Amino acid sequence: MREKLYQIIKSPTEGNSETTLYDYFMMVVIILSLLPLTYKPEAEPHWVIYVEHIAVTIFIIDYILRWFVADYEYPGLKLPFLQYIYQPMPIIDLLSILPGILVSITYHNPEFMTLMLLRLTRLARVLRSLKILEYSHSFRVLRAVIKNSIRPLKAVLAFAITYIIISSLIIFHIEPGFKDFFEALYWATVSLTTVGYGDIVPTTMFGRIVTMASSIIGIAVIALPSGIVTAGYMKALEEEEEETNKDLK
Amino acid sequence: MREKLYQIIKSPTEGNSETTLYDYFMMVVIILSLLPLTYKPEAEPHWVIYVEHIAVTIFIIDYILRWFVADYEYPGLKLPFLQYIYQPMPIIDLLSILPGILVSITYHNPEFMTLMLLRLTRLARVLRSLKILEYSHSFRVLRAVIKNSIRPLKAVLAFAITYIIISSLIIFHIEPGFKDFFEALYWATVSLTTVGYGDIVPTTMFGRIVTMASSIIGIAVIALPSGIVTAGYMKALEEEEEETNKDLK
Amino acid sequence: MREKLYQIIKSPTEGNSETTLYDYFMMVVIILSLLPLTYKPEAEPHWVIYVEHIAVTIFIIDYILRWFVADYEYPGLKLPFLQYIYQPMPIIDLLSILPGILVSITYHNPEFMTLMLLRLTRLARVLRSLKILEYSHSFRVLRAVIKNSIRPLKAVLAFAITYIIISSLIIFHIEPGFKDFFEALYWATVSLTTVGYGDIVPTTMFGRIVTMASSIIGIAVIALPSGIVTAGYMKALEEEEEETNKDLK
Amino acid sequence: MREKLYQIIKSPTEGNSETTLYDYFMMVVIILSLLPLTYKPEAEPHWVIYVEHIAVTIFIIDYILRWFVADYEYPGLKLPFLQYIYQPMPIIDLLSILPGILVSITYHNPEFMTLMLLRLTRLARVLRSLKILEYSHSFRVLRAVIKNSIRPLKAVLAFAITYIIISSLIIFHIEPGFKDFFEALYWATVSLTTVGYGDIVPTTMFGRIVTMASSIIGIAVIALPSGIVTAGYMKALEEEEEETNKDLK
Incomplete structure (x- = not known):
């Protein structure tokens, strides 16, 4: 029983x-x-x-x-x-x-x-x-992709965080509008991820130049997870196909 | 007739x-x-x-x-x-x-x-x-891609919705500014999709930390459909090529 | 001379x-x-x-x-x-x-x-x-990619525009805040492309639900050009390699 | 010693x-x-x-x-x-x-x-x-991807900057709200990268049409780095695999 x-x-x-x-x-x-x-x-x-x-x-x-x-x-x-x-x-x-x-x-x-x-x-x-x-089946497929991509994604995460911290440090000392470093960190994260609420924006010319450079480089940073996940997904599909072929034999 | x-x-x-x-x-x-x-x-x-x-x-x-x-x-x-x-x-x-x-x-x-x-x-x-x-031809190509990708995209959708709900639940209890849970849900959706209107923004430090973590993880979530669609599109191109080769024989 | x-x-x-x-x-x-x-x-x-x-x-x-x-x-x-x-x-x-x-x-x-x-x-x-x-060399590489991808990109463009128009029509009749249809069209374009200025935002519950659904589906729409360009770029690289191999023979 | x-x-x-x-x-x-x-x-x-x-x-x-x-x-x-x-x-x-x-x-x-x-x-x-x-190991993997992709990424960067400058020139003369050309440049960069703070937004109909056209074309521009990085990452993975196979022999 x-x-x-x-x-x-x-x-x-x-x-x-x-x-x-x-x-x-x-x-x-x-x-x-x-x-x-x-x-x-x-x-x-x-x-x-x-x-x-x-x-x-x-x-x-x-x-x-x-x-x-x-x-x-x-x-x-x-x-x-x-x-x-x-x-x-x-x-x-x-x-x-x-x-x-x-x-x-x-x-x-x-x-x-x-x-x-x-x-x-x-x-x-x-x-x-x-x-x-x-308790869900459909997540298991995604879990395989995430498992394939987790190591390079961690490296990208470290890279993105370093990038965010450098951007924050620069803008914090150039732009007078930031109260503390945490606000600069919040601004840089929201900007790099292209969310861009607009609650904190640069108002000086130098601050805007930093924002522009940071945003443009940021696109390349965002492209990295996309590439990694694509490669990880294609690998997961290949592995699945190979397993199906094995089962058929 | x-x-x-x-x-x-x-x-x-x-x-x-x-x-x-x-x-x-x-x-x-x-x-x-x-x-x-x-x-x-x-x-x-x-x-x-x-x-x-x-x-x-x-x-x-x-x-x-x-x-x-x-x-x-x-x-x-x-x-x-x-x-x-x-x-x-x-x-x-x-x-x-x-x-x-x-x-x-x-x-x-x-x-x-x-x-x-x-x-x-x-x-x-x-x-x-x-x-x-x-009534349009050009959509038929895209329909093939969407058909190839619809199952993993559904899994990603379920994953994204779960992610949005968890983010909403956390921010709703941490940030005092939200009127009701629906507002938190709206905020999380607008943030995860990187639209970021800025009509609802976190103002407390904890709320901002949740926003930052949520945005960074969100990039990986957004990268998933990109990878799936790329794989689906490449598969559709291959299938088309194979069919053309068959027709030539 | x-x-x-x-x-x-x-x-x-x-x-x-x-x-x-x-x-x-x-x-x-x-x-x-x-x-x-x-x-x-x-x-x-x-x-x-x-x-x-x-x-x-x-x-x-x-x-x-x-x-x-x-x-x-x-x-x-x-x-x-x-x-x-x-x-x-x-x-x-x-x-x-x-x-x-x-x-x-x-x-x-x-x-x-x-x-x-x-x-x-x-x-x-x-x-x-x-x-x-x-007058620039570096653009010629990109032009090859764009040439490879122009037909499917046009289909995606038609798809995106259809999607934007449908979103605009729905929000225009649900959300009372829009002055005219053009404003709804502008709002839908800015939202779908995830720019999200926040100058026009939904304030009613139904308007926000439409926004949420529209944004989430929008991510898949944005993933399409990414997939097409990736495939087009990889094809361009292959063609280049083949040509180099031919030249060597 | x-x-x-x-x-x-x-x-x-x-x-x-x-x-x-x-x-x-x-x-x-x-x-x-x-x-x-x-x-x-x-x-x-x-x-x-x-x-x-x-x-x-x-x-x-x-x-x-x-x-x-x-x-x-x-x-x-x-x-x-x-x-x-x-x-x-x-x-x-x-x-x-x-x-x-x-x-x-x-x-x-x-x-x-x-x-x-x-x-x-x-x-x-x-x-x-x-x-x-x-001083970090994990960045070395990414460095290989970046090295593979740096040349086409530079071309995309030049393309994006040209695109930003053209958008700025057009909006600067159509939309009366801009103080100077630098503000138009800042607006175009923030819009193209889909950050979209909303601190500077078009208010006239022609300005909004330019914004809409610019945003939609911008998605294709953003898709380019994604494709390049994906191809670069896949190439890096292949090279690594080949090297591992060589070491095994």
């Missing part, structure tokens, strides 16, 4: 229909459990607390069920039922349940916790949305 | 000059029929209603003519003249004619319909512009 | 050092001749008129010299010295000289022409800058 | 652990030495001057150590200890140390130098950050 249970709740790599059903059910629950986050604590409608309670209860059951079949999920562990608690995914699962329990306490004893702490728990609850990535 | 008629109005895959002529005529009519939409209902000049009437009349004739040769266009159907009405393209055709007829009623009996409904019909008329896609 | 002259002024495909020298000289003259355009007519300094006079004189000499060797430049023409005037490049050359002559008249007889006409001639003078493209 | 020293301070191509350690140490020192730059001269905290002193001292020691093993680092030179001073990298090293020494003078003799000069030295100190590029 425990094996049957594991077949249902494990990740859906083998296309078992019960597994897929369980996954879709969990995805709906996760999305519903994020609903309370779309309200400010002071403007939260009443029904939100019930949604929260139901979602947390389902998460707790899911956590216990997974614990129950830990020896199937982690066959390499010596003491699976004890070591399960210290595995990375179960820890994230537990962290994403915790705020829900804390919220329940807050509602029963309002003096117990301050509004500030409640906001903190809300932030922690955002972690829960990461669980969505666990 | 009905076969000759079908030769004229069918889609121009075989480069028949009469077909092409009919297509260009219809494209001009469609563009003219969109003219009323470029005016607000209260500021609409008089001549617009005549353009509308002529365009709708031509559309009705086109619809009847296509019905008349339905057995040529859909050879697989058993009762082509009856089943034609339920085919997807004829339904869109009919929907795009309907507002025109409704507008005529509105103008003859002004008490009949409210201004609000008229606005709704105007929106529905936008659907008509989709017909342009039906 | 006329052949020697032709060797000097012809386009520098064979790397003749005198040709290259002449090209660089002409490029400097063209850039100098654009200087008057960087001033508003009412704020133009005095020395600008002398720069203009010298540049126009050199252009006239260049035009006459090219006429003088027209039979070498256009060996296919029957009456090269007569037909030269009607060739596309000489016509552009003449058009770019004309404003300079007109400006001279304006300065000698100020009553002769209005300020408005002067502005028009100034705009026409911008055409002159197109001549720069004629 | 001098050979051992050279093993430690040389660039880490052979993965020597002592070399890597020295590199990481120097990277930390360089980043720390940039800290004073993140404060405005008038708001600089006291401890910053000590950080500056320590960093400059380490840089001087590094400079002397490298001089001491100049014959190992530049084996081709006849008089390595004399010619070392005129090598490009040592000159940059010296330039990046100089402001630190000048700052010390400023602090001991405040009358000696004006605040303005101090700002200039601060700018020069930004050069120091270029040293970071010297």
Whole structure:
């Protein structure tokens, strides 16, 4: 019976229909459990607390069920039922349940916790949305591309950050309008990524020259991830094709 | 005679000059029929209603003519003249004619319909512009690319939406300036796509840090469709070349 | 002697050092001749008129010299010295000289022409800058890429314009803030190209939803030229390599 | 002993652990030495001057150590200890140390130098950050891509600048809002790179038409670096693979 249970709740790599059903059910629950986050604590409608309670209860059951079949999920562990608690995914699962329990306490004893702490728990609850990535097939293709490209993308990231810092240092000392270095850093990031809100703009001629040079070079910097991801995607397609050919033989 | 008629109005895959002529005529009519939409209902000049009437009349004739040769266009159907009405393209055709007829009623009996409904019909008329896609050759090449790329693009879309929602949730609870969650969602979408209007900007330090992290990661997210489309386009070119080689043999 | 002259002024495909020298000289003259355009007519300094006079004189000499060797430049023409005037490049050359002559008249007889006409001639003078493209080597590589990609890019352009028009039509009827359809068209273009000035932004919820959908789909539209240009560039590199291999054999 | 020293301070191509350690140490020192730059001269905290002193001292020691093993680092030179001073990298090293020494003078003799000069030295100190590029492995991969792409990227840069200048010239004479040509140039650069701050926007119909045309063509211009970098990256990957295959044989 425990094996049957594991077949249902494990990740859906083998296309078992019960597994897929369980996954879709969990995805709906996760999305519903994020609903309370779309309200400010002071403007939260009443029904939100019930949604929260139901979602947390389902998460707790899911956590216990997974614990129950830990020896199937982690066959390499010596003491699976004890070591399960210290595995990375179960820890994230537990962290994403915790705020829900804390919220329940807050509602029963309002003096117990301050509004500030409640906001903190809300932030922690955002972690829960990461669980969505666990339950979806289409992301696995992208994950292969990202895996292929992660090393050069890290180098580009380091390059872009260096570029942003140099731009910030130059503009911070040339343009008098910046309050502190962080503002210059924010301006350079928003400009390099071509978002360009326009809340902070250069007003002096030298500041504008730096902006122009920085923007033009920035296009080449932005072109780098594009090239890397394209190459990574083409490699992933080739590997897939090779595997299909192997399977046919 | 009905076969000759079908030769004229069918889609121009075989480069028949009469077909092409009919297509260009219809494209001009469609563009003219969109003219009323470029005016607000209260500021609409008089001549617009005549353009509308002529365009709708031509559309009705086109619809009847296509019905008349339905057995040529859909050879697989058993009762082509009856089943034609339920085919997807004829339904869109009919929907795009309907507002025109409704507008005529509105103008003859002004008490009949409210201004609000008229606005709704105007929106529905936008659907008509989709017909342009039906009548143009150059889009067929792009359609092949889009077809090649549609599955990974959907995965990227899901990834981007997840990314936008997570960014929105974080900024909504960190930055005090947002009225509701929808505003945070709007801000995140406008920022990730690097449009960056600047109507909603972070003002606190934490909000700006989230913006910076979000923008930099966003570049990699934007690079994904670029890579997918490039691969899809190169595949489409290869397939075309192979087909040309086959034809030559 | 006329052949020697032709060797000097012809386009520098064979790397003749005198040709290259002449090209660089002409490029400097063209850039100098654009200087008057960087001033508003009412704020133009005095020395600008002398720069203009010298540049126009050199252009006239260049035009006459090219006429003088027209039979070498256009060996296919029957009456090269007569037909030269009607060739596309000489016509552009003449058009770019004309404003300079007109400006001279304006300065000698100020009553002769209005300020408005002067502005028009100034705009026409911008055409002159197109001549720069004629005198530079590095652009020829890019021209090959653009030539490879021009047909699919045109299809993408048609696609993007259709997309912009549909977005404009929808937002124009949903968002009350737009004065006329042109403003909606301007907004859609600035948003799709991810420039996003923020001078016109949606303020209603429905307007923002349209903006969000439009921006996200827009990323895929922007990815198309990127893919086409990448494929076109790779093809250009391959062709170049093949040619080099042929030359070596 | 001098050979051992050279093993430690040389660039880490052979993965020597002592070399890597020295590199990481120097990277930390360089980043720390940039800290004073993140404060405005008038708001600089006291401890910053000590950080500056320590960093400059380490840089001087590094400079002397490298001089001491100049014959190992530049084996081709006849008089390595004399010619070392005129090598490009040592000159940059010296330039990046100089402001630190000048700052010390400023602090001991405040009358000696004006605040303005101090700002200039601060700018020069930004050069120091270029040293970071010297001490990092991950940038070497990117450097190969950039090297592959630098020639076509230069052509694109020239193309983009020509495009920006033409756009500026046209908008400057059509749109009355621009103060001088530099403002038009700044506007065109910010628009072409799709940053789009929105601090300078067209308000007339003709200005907006120019903006729309310019933005749409601009997308193709931005697609060019993307294509070039993609091709350059793929070539770099192929070359790397070929080299690995050679090493295996």
